[in-house]
Amino acid sequence: MTTTMTCRDAMREAIREALLHDDRVFVMGEDVGAYGGCFAVTKGLLDEFGPRRIRDTPLSESAFVGAGIGAAMNGMRPIVEIMTVNFSLLALDQIMNNAATLRHMSGGQVGVPLVIRMTTGGGRQLAAQHSHSLEGWYAHIPGLKVLVPATVDDFRHMLQPALEDPDPVLIFEHALLYNAEGNLGDDPIPPVDRAVVRRTGHDITLITYGGSLQKTLDAAEALAGEGIDAEVVDLRSLRPLDDETYIASVRATHRALVVDEGWRTGSISAEISARISEAAFFDLDAPVGRVCSAEVPMPYAKQLEDAALPSVERIVAGVREVMATDA
């Protein structure tokens, strides 16, 4: 039997389940309690679990992420919510210099089993301080794991393995996905660090994740009408990257396009493109293509924001370009 639900409800269910089954789990962040979460993910949890386990914090990302790290080091399993990825930069020192490094610096004596959830991505006219996609930056840091759910199933089931991980795991939730509905399957999801082929095809591999997955699948459908049969790979994890899956796909299709809402320069799309060159150069029939966000601070104006973000049209155009490599 399948149930239809939104990604928001799926994540709330995952948090509830974790709170019910593990006393060490608690939720901490700005407005997660009385207000129900800035994106209403934790709505109702305060009533159900009380203020000791659903903790509203002061507006200091550095302080409450640091507190989460301390709690995790001492045996708790905190779920820390940061309102948007832009604000996580205030806690970057804690995340990178403490959470990501302590296991290494203590010679394995101290781990930080912390989960940090945050929203990412644009498309809501929230302008240049609430709309960026910086998950690629975090994927740069050894010691962290970076998960990017794109489906209801992954929103529902990625949290538990993240809590079970002995090291810090960051979950990036694209804000436009919270209202997206989908069927919740009965089957367990594949391991969180494995990429999944969401659509099979012969002519080109489209590699994407998170908020860009649906756009990419829509583009693949549009391309099918032109006789271009695209395969779509959902990365699901940006660190570690599941090279095996997308490289195997590129080896079969001989062409690749990476769709990433991050900026193009120094991005995760650049990393993927480089890895394809390293591992599958002699299987390529065309240079690897990329569709990324325009290299501007995210505009507020609707039409400018739309123009800055990857769109179905831009993905379709990008695929056409990779397919027609004129001499």
Next chain:
Amino acid sequence: MPDGAASLARVPFTMPALGADMDEGSIVEWLVAEGAHVHRGDVVAVVQTDKNDLDVEVFADGTVTELVVPPGEKVPVGTVLAWLAPNGAVPNTTVASAQVPPVSLAAPAPEPATVYEPTAGESHVTSPVLRHLAEALHVDTAHLQGSGRGGRITRDDIEHAAQPRRRISPRARRLAREHGVDTSTLESGTHAVVGEDVLRSVSMLAATDVRPVMSVPAQAHVAPRRDRQVAAVEMRRAISRVMTKAWQEIPHYQVATRIDLQRCLESLAALNSDRTAATRILPAAVFAHAAARAATSVPEVNGHWLDGSFVAGSSVHLGIVVALRTGGLLAPVIRHAADKDLFTVMDEMRDLVTRARTGRLRASEIGDATITLTQLGEGEVDAVVPIIHPPQVAILGLGAIHDEPWAHDGMLAVRPVVHATLCGDHRAVDGRLGSLFLASFTRFLQEPTS
């Protein structure tokens, strides 16, 4: 004037390399005689290569002073075939070698003054401007044949040599290397050469443009489709290339057997009893299905010989040789043939063969076969001993089904029989495995619908 001076001014006309794989050639016919005046671009000789006869042009203006190599003699690339005296130099060497004193010439001799012949290894580029140009365009002048006076390199020569390198995808280069394909012979229209172009050439598919993904608007202004005659020549050339390579490189062995088809054909008749002509299962599909399944039970015959080692196929992609009525062959592929049931194999085969004959195959439907089946079932041939299609390591050849005497239970019976021959690449697979394959094939034929 010393004797040597005039001969220094002469320009060699050498055996050209007409393709990357050409090492030697011979003159079929000289189209000019000694003393003839030639211009750059004139066809002066017909040269025979391993592949065919080609008209050869001269790259300098001048007078033919000597035809060095007579027709019929095979010489390496680079051998001087003839000598030319460039315009403006001494008309021919005979004059000079006759040691006629210049003063005794009644008419003023053409100006022999600037006689310059670089010695071996010296650059032919005299002008600093051209040397800079060559450097800027990354042209190696040491290997350039000058078309200017005295064999000097001209601006045209450098610019011509600097033509942009043909765009060939990394995968196409790799496949061309693996299959021994000369990339200069590949057709790709206005696009860069991609893997499919190589595979198409290898798969003997030259007749039609089968690049489906490229049929987006850009195609409109691409050169018109080559006419049928040219396509037929290209296909012949591709077949020649692949088969020659196979015959020269692959140590073939053959194992053969006769197979009693009585049970098989009876099962088939029962299966077809309620089928219409259009949906009947043909023996050809039964053979294909059995061959594919036999290839899974003897995986050593299913795969490719690449860079000196055998790479087993991850699945059975069965190539089916289709003879075209217009001449030539195609080998479309039934992918994952062993994982499909007989009915699916029949449907796909019907579809592939029809489209192969009408030139409507997709590029993805040819090439990359892991083993091939060829059947001469329509003719009167008893047996066929085919040639392996590299880089595959085995091919199964089947003759026509004939009634033959068959020893059965100590009695002589008459049975429908097919002769099956497996040719194997002995570098990759031994005869024992070939015979195991035939045994397995025979077994699967007894239970065609299992």
